[in-house]
Amino acid sequence: MHLLDYPEAEPHLTQPTLEDAVTRMQRVILLARRKREEVKIGIRTPLASLTIVHRDADLLAGLRSLEDTVRRELNVKAVRYEQDESKYIRLYAKPNFPVLGKRLGRRMREVQKQVEALDVEALEAFQAKGSLDLDGETFTTGEINVFREAMPGTNAVSDRLVSIDLDCNLTPELVREGLAREVVNRIQRSRRELGLEVTDRIEIAYTADAELEAAMAEHHDYIAGEVLALRLAEGAAGKSQDLSATIDGKRLDYSIVVAGG
Template identity: 40%
Template sequence: QMDRWILSEYYRLIDEVITNLDQYEVAPASTAIVRFLDLLTNWYIRRSRRRFWKSESDIDKATAYATLYQVLVGLTHILAPFLPFMTEFIYQNLVRSFDKNAPESIHLAAYPRADASKRDKDLEANMEHVRTAVTLARSIRQEKNLKVRQPLTALTWVIKDEDAGKKLADFFPVIAEEINVREVNIIHNDEELVELSALPNLKLLGKKVGKKMNDVSNAIKALDTETLRAVETGGTVKIDEFELTADDIIIKRSEKPGLAIQSDQGMTIALNTNLTPELISEGLAREVVHHIQNLRKESGFEITDRIQLALSSDSETLRVAIESFKDYICRETLALELSLNETTGGTELKTGDHIFAAKIRRVETPSA
């Protein structure tokens, strides 16, 4: 799915660049390139890291590398008119070093051609919706000071169009991994997420109700949720002799307890922010992984190096988290062995209010 998407976006880029350059519109062509670079680096490559790094050389890994190579070579050709010397250098290393029969210079090679049959516009649109949802959810986490490493129970996505919701269901695993939630749900209105309250629109109502403003205002504030939703969808409500519409009433939304919500461009995302002991433990384990990964980097280890890992902590909460998620910690840090001792004499680290020590040692593995 990710491969089909980035290739579709690549052919979209070719079309946009050629169309604009044919009209001598350099700025829009450049903007399209910058957009594609963001999609390639911050979404496709980052989302595909595990495929690139995994130890087994299977079809999935080979496909990821082949797709990335195709896109990088094509992008180099697209950039040639903009960056002639840099792209020539890249071309010689990326293409000519492997294919001596390729044109001697990138500027002697054919420019990429647009091919509408290679695009999947539905996939492009769906992925854009997914990326927008992820951006909103990250914004909620930042606002509520919830690190992405802290798992949450659920993300709820309000999509009014039921058919669109069904199409986006295939992307739930992507969203769940990006936002670190256990499950993703789609609903078609926000009834489950918010509580409604109402205030009078004093500017408009003054002329309509005159001296009865105080009584009408109190009646508006007392309106129930069902009535307010009816008014929102074009209905009216009668108070005394006055027929009131949505223009006369200011309807306010407030998050239900345990939820955090953001909306943008007609999209609403809600995160369940209630933390169970299990979620807290998993969050601590992820923080430990983060520190060990940094320690590996500071120690000059290669990405593929296997290690022995020794941890110690006086925090019972942290020790429980490490024991509960031992397999996860080992898998993420490439640790062949993890020991949890009273003391390790290693590097002192801190996650939240919990202090622990870690010692890592590279393990020599037999070469294949």
């Protein structure tokens, strides 16, 4: 073991814009995954598009440089960018009545009207600064609550850093691709359970419910390539251990043998 001095930071090498973009990217991924969970669409089912929404064009440009990671992590076909958040998110505020009631007394109703009338720019400035001067009073984040609500007709989700809109419409093609990915997952799991070597080429015979069979036929080459199958065909199992799986309520029976074994 060799002991070395801990390297010193070189501030001139830092890239604040990139660092901010990575932070926002992490939020984008988290928000989109939450939306998938909400609508009960698993990550293996691809979606057509994700729209990232933020007013700052430079920030969106930074996120664009990380687009491949976003598409891969969220399994979306395309990523779009939008600066007009009002198309996707309604931003509004309400006073924290339990906190402010005693302090403001009879003025509470008037302050409520002013708080609820705040526009997007004022609310974003309040969130950034953490305080707001209104009607001769200074209010902090614990005294005024800011809410973000998806606009009708969208699948938008938002926090104070970024907003996203996830296209959750599933076409038959997307569903079949998702089923194919699930098949790969089950076969890879079976490979491990059978103790196969990572490099072992295999032969697979299977029978499946109609929708699953169609997905496997359409994505035959993808499935075979992922699981190292020299043969992937519908039909009798032959000399092997019979295996089965249920994928989204659809039955799959299959067998695996090592090629040439």
